[in-house]
Amino acid sequence: MNPQSLPTAETIAIGTELTIGQVLDTNTAYAAAGLERLGFRVVCTRAVPDDWALMRHAMEEALGRSLVTIVTGGLGPTKDDFTKAVLHEIFGGELVEDARTLRAVEERLRRLGIEMLQSNHDQCLVPSTCEVLHNDFGTAPGMVFRRGEHLLVSLPGVPYEMEGLFRERVTPLLQSLTSGARFHRTVSLYGTPESTLAEELKDWESSLAPVFSLAYLPSPQGIRLRLTGNGVATPEMHQLADLRLAELEKLLGDRIFGHGEEDMPMALARMLRAGGRSLATAESCTAGRLGALLTAEPGASHFYRGGVVAYSDDAKLRLLGLDAQRLAREGAVSQWTAEAMARAVRERLGADYGLATTGLMGPEGDGTDTPVGTLWVAWAGARGVGSRRVTMGNLRRVNLERSAFLALNSLRLFMLGE
Amino acid sequence: MNPQSLPTAETIAIGTELTIGQVLDTNTAYAAAGLERLGFRVVCTRAVPDDWALMRHAMEEALGRSLVTIVTGGLGPTKDDFTKAVLHEIFGGELVEDARTLRAVEERLRRLGIEMLQSNHDQCLVPSTCEVLHNDFGTAPGMVFRRGEHLLVSLPGVPYEMEGLFRERVTPLLQSLTSGARFHRTVSLYGTPESTLAEELKDWESSLAPVFSLAYLPSPQGIRLRLTGNGVATPEMHQLADLRLAELEKLLGDRIFGHGEEDMPMALARMLRAGGRSLATAESCTAGRLGALLTAEPGASHFYRGGVVAYSDDAKLRLLGLDAQRLAREGAVSQWTAEAMARAVRERLGADYGLATTGLMGPEGDGTDTPVGTLWVAWAGARGVGSRRVTMGNLRRVNLERSAFLALNSLRLFMLGE
Numbered sequence: 001m002n003p004q005s006l007p008t009a010e011t012i013a014i015g016t017e018l019t020i021g022q023v024l025d026t027n028t029a030y031a032a033a034g035l036e037r038l039g040f041r042v043v044c045t046r047a048v049p050d051d052w053a054l055m056r057h058a059m060e061e062a063l064g065r066s067l068v069t070i071v072t073g074g075l076g077p078t079k080d081d082f083t084k085a086v087l088h089e090i091f092g093g094e095l096v097e098d099a100r101t102l103r104a105v106e107e108r109l110r111r112l113g114i115e116m117l118q119s120n121h122d123q124c125l126v127p128s129t130c131e132v133l134h135n136d137f138g139t140a141p142g143m144v145f146r147r148g149e150h151l152l153v154s155l156p157g158v159p160y161e162m163e164g165l166f167r168e169r170v171t172p173l174l175q176s177l178t179s180g181a182r183f184h185r186t187v188s189l190y191g192t193p194e195s196t197l198a199e200e201l202k203d204w205e206s207s208l209a210p211v212f213s214l215a216y217l218p219s220p221q222g223i224r225l226r227l228t229g230n231g232v233a234t235p236e237m238h239q240l241a242d243l244r245l246a247e248l249e250k251l252l253g254d255r256i257f258g259h260g261e262e263d264m265p266m267a268l269a270r271m272l273r274a275g276g277r278s279l280a281t282a283e284s285c286t287a288g289r290l291g292a293l294l295t296a297e298p299g300a301s302h303f304y305r306g307g308v309v310a311y312s313d314d315a316k317l318r319l320l321g322l323d324a325q326r327l328a329r330e331g332a333v334s335q336w337t338a339e340a341m342a343r344a345v346r347e348r349l350g351a352d353y354g355l356a357t358t359g360l361m362g363p364e365g366d367g368t369d370t371p372v373g374t375l376w377v378a379w380a381g382a383r384g385v386g387s388r389r390v391t392m393g394n395l396r397r398v399n400l401e402r403s404a405f406l407a408l409n410s411l412r413l414f415m416l417g418e
Numbered sequence: 419m420n421p422q423s424l425p426t427a428e429t430i431a432i433g434t435e436l437t438i439g440q441v442l443d444t445n446t447a448y449a450a451a452g453l454e455r456l457g458f459r460v461v462c463t464r465a466v467p468d469d470w471a472l473m474r475h476a477m478e479e480a481l482g483r484s485l486v487t488i489v490t491g492g493l494g495p496t497k498d499d500f501t502k503a504v505l506h507e508i509f510g511g512e513l514v515e516d517a518r519t520l521r522a523v524e525e526r527l528r529r530l531g532i533e534m535l536q537s538n539h540d541q542c543l544v545p546s547t548c549e550v551l552h553n554d555f556g557t558a559p560g561m562v563f564r565r566g567e568h569l570l571v572s573l574p575g576v577p578y579e580m581e582g583l584f585r586e587r588v589t590p591l592l593q594s595l596t597s598g599a600r601f602h603r604t605v606s607l608y609g610t611p612e613s614t615l616a617e618e619l620k621d622w623e624s625s626l627a628p629v630f631s632l633a634y635l636p637s638p639q640g641i642r643l644r645l646t647g648n649g650v651a652t653p654e655m656h657q658l659a660d661l662r663l664a665e666l667e668k669l670l671g672d673r674i675f676g677h678g679e680e681d682m683p684m685a686l687a688r689m690l691r692a693g694g695r696s697l698a699t700a701e702s703c704t705a706g707r708l709g710a711l712l713t714a715e716p717g718a719s720h721f722y723r724g725g726v727v728a729y730s731d732d733a734k735l736r737l738l739g740l741d742a743q744r745l746a747r748e749g750a751v752s753q754w755t756a757e758a759m760a761r762a763v764r765e766r767l768g769a770d771y772g773l774a775t776t777g778l779m780g781p782e783g784d785g786t787d788t789p790v791g792t793l794w795v796a797w798a799g800a801r802g803v804g805s806r807r808v809t810m811g812n813l814r815r816v817n818l819e820r821s822a823f824l825a826l827n828s829l830r831l832f833m834l835g836e
Contacts, residue, residue: 016633016646017633017635017642017644018447018450018463019450019454019460019461019462019463020450020451020454020460020602021446021447021448021449021450021451021452021453021454022447022451022604022635022642022644023447023635023637024442024444024447025443025446025447026442028439028443028465029436029439029440029441029442029443030439031439032436032437032438032439033438033439033440034439035439036437036438036439041467042437042438042467043437043466043467043469043472044437044464044465044466044472044476045436045437045464045465046462046463046464046465047446047462047463047464048461048462049459049460049461050633051461054461054462058462076612076634076636077612077613077616078612078613078616078634079616079623079632080631080632080633080634112611114611114613114614115614117613117614117616117617118617119613119616119617120613139613158636160813160815160816184438186440193530193532194494194495194496195495195496195532195535195537195538195557196532196533196535198495198496198497198537199535199537205497213498214497214498215434215435215468215498216494216496216498217435217440217441218494218576219441224435224440226435226440228434280733281706281727283706283709284724286710287706287709287710287712287713287718287722287724288699288701288705288706288707288708288709288710288713288727289706289709289710290706291701291705291706291707291709291727291729292704292705292706292707292710292818294705295705295706295729295818296814296815296818297814298780298781298782298814300705300729301729301730304705304729304730305729305730305732305733306702306705306726306727306728306729306730306732306733306737307726307727307729307733308724308725308726308727308737309699309706309709309724309725309726309727310724311709311713311718311719311722311723311724311725312719312722312723312724312767314723314724314767314768315698315723315724315725315767318766318767319724319726319737319766319767348736348737349730349732349733349736349737350732362716363716364716395578396714396715396716397578397714398578400710400713400714
């Protein structure tokens with residue numbers, strides 16, 4: 001089966017805040033991923049401003065082209081939200097009060113101690129031409145409209161409401177429309193530039209059967225390699241994909257840190273939990289990002305002890321007990337400081353591993369000779385201490401993200417070498 | 419001047435990783451914000467997969483509709499990237515080597531110690547029908563194509579390359595095409611639900627002149643209110659906007675924390691720096707997010723001392739010196755623990771303020787009676803200690819973000835009350 005023959009879907013996110021770039025749109029990625037997993041071919045994702053004509057044009061175009069259209073946003077209680085009115089114009093019918101939504105909204109507002117307002121009442125009105133998707137996560141209901149075999153689903157723009165409705169109401173609705181014919185295998189690796197990797201994988205890639213395609217997805221968190229099987233997802237196809245993946249894993253060795261949706265923090269968490277090991281962090285330049293990354297998923301208390309955000313010299317002295325004279329002599333961004341931090345936090349929290357960062361993230365220097373973009377990462381374990389110096393550019397945001405992932409990967413490699 | 423009469427622009431992001439929701443697209447928001455600031459009306463932002471026909475269709479549609487089209491992505495060295503080939507097909511011409519790009523790529527790879535490969539050579543080829551935008555941030559050059567008065571600009575998909583090129587090369591190119599006729603004023607506030615706020619502002623909003631429009635942008639970080647002036651941006655219009663904004667500020671009082679692009683961490687940084695005050699953090703449930711938020715912008719070392727990620731009880735005892743028996747009696751998620759953490763970190767780091775969080779972020783409970791979604795925030799200053807309990811839902815990701823912003827806002831209100 002050619003990917004071109006999969007049922008098509010698309011998404012439309014509504015809101016001037018998106019088209020003027022004031023708010024980052026996460027709903028589109030969530031809906032697109034969901035549609036893809038359900039076996040649709042997503043041919044377009046877009047955002048349009050709160051503008052009647054542009055909204056209507058986008059909805060009509062999508063309805064005419066794709067089997068399924070997911071519209072997110074524009075269902076709030078305020079004047080600038082009129083997705084429902086546009087849909088009412090397109091699909092007709094009367095505005096009717098949805099009793100179940102009204103009860104749920106009343107109950108919800110009572111629980112939060114918020115007064116029921118006219119705008120909340122208005123949120124319970126829906127065109128009679130739609131099927132209501134009840135929203136257990138907020139006040140605005142989802143709506144499903146049909147034109148022939150084409151479906152348009154309207155969902156609220158608040159991300160966790162949209163995600164909840166998509167997961168619990170939209171997914172069952174769409175499951176019957178596809179044959180789940182496309183599938184992906186993803187591996188993630190760290191430490192090789194994209195062009196070098198492409199050269200290294202050239203022969204392997206050329207030898208892939210035409211039903212497979214390979215995509216490179218680079219970011220400061222590493223490179224994800226996505227192998228897509230564009231055919232009927234038979235057991236044989238899955239087996240073949242697994243075989244090719246095994247070859248890829250052999251080529252890339254321990255540069256691969258994760259599979260599927262597993263990112264670097266999840267991979268490290270898996271390794272630490274599997275070995276029954278614990279970790280403590282001492283962060284100067286990353287200032288809490290390691291802790292935040294390690295605790296994003298549930299279950300972090302099984303391996304993460306916490307640590308110190310040693311952003312100032314004072315914190316390095318008072319919370320980690322570093323030697324003041326030595327710190328002054330070596331400088332905050334130095335191998336000695338990084339290693340002393342990793343060792344100290346490991347000892348103070350009785351953890352199996354200590355992981356430390358110290359660096360100059362920019363854009364300005366600190367008045368010393370240390371170039372902007374310098375990072376020292378250090379790790380400490382029962383077998384001793386190690387460290388690594390890296391030089392980056394002067395883009396603060398990029399440096400902060402790269403530093404955190406470099407540190408996590410350094411610990412991963414240290415653990416693999418043990 | 420009606421907003422409908424502004425020159426139009428749109429964006430197209432290329433990549434199956436976007437349309438299957440595997441990667442969050444930040445380029446679109448960046449380009450859309452830039453186009454908006456330059457005085458364009460952005461009528462559509464979209465993403466299309468790595469598919470020749472869909473890419474070509476989107477580009478032709480945008481070229482036929484908008485004065486300016488920004489295309490991002492699909493310029494990498496690997497096989498799945500073919501934006502340049504599609505543009506070559508649309509605009510014609512010969513593929514020629516751009517000498518300046520070649521020199522820059524050679525120099526860049528030499529510096530990074532990476533070997534020059536055929537794929538890097540290929541990146542230096544451009545259609546003779548384009549004008550090259552030299553890329554100081556990476557290897558793939560930007561390209562500008564023209565059809566009549568319509569412009570299509572192709573930029574690499576790596577965010578900091580795209581952003582650098584947009585800022586330094588695209589902005590000067592587009593500046594002459596608009597009259598900068600639209601403008602926004604944004605204020606951000608915290609602590610009022612959207613529907614309550616809309617009710618509160620109803621009279622003020624109805625009294626706005628028709629040239630103004632108001633948008634509500636809610637998120638776990640608070641609500642941004644955007645007042646848009648849809649007319650010629652004369653001094654009188656700006657003055658009028660300032661007057662209406664002053665009224666809004668009076669209505670909302672100290673719920674407003676920032677103006678324009680200022681978010682909560684930036685607002686707190688401004689207040690701390692203006693008062694010459696310093697801050698230390700003790701984070702249990704937020705696990706480093708406060709530190710990460712406070713250090714995202716340059717200059718944090720002027721006010722942020724660092725702190726402790728007291729994720730485990732051990733860390734609360736060993737790094738903050740909490741009383742072990744009392745901690746066991748009160749529990750980790752309690753008023754006493756939160757206040758003791760805030761007090762301890764303030765004292766240990768000699769900071770003016772201490773800010774602490776402890777809570778149960780979910781989705782699972784911790785085996786005690788404490789409900790999932792419970793958060794204690796505490797703050798300590800020269801005038802004493804305060805704390806607040808909040809109950810949230812059981813969505814971990816939402817709880818983590820809300821907890822961090824609740825904590826920052828609590829400190830802000832405490833500082834305002836001093």
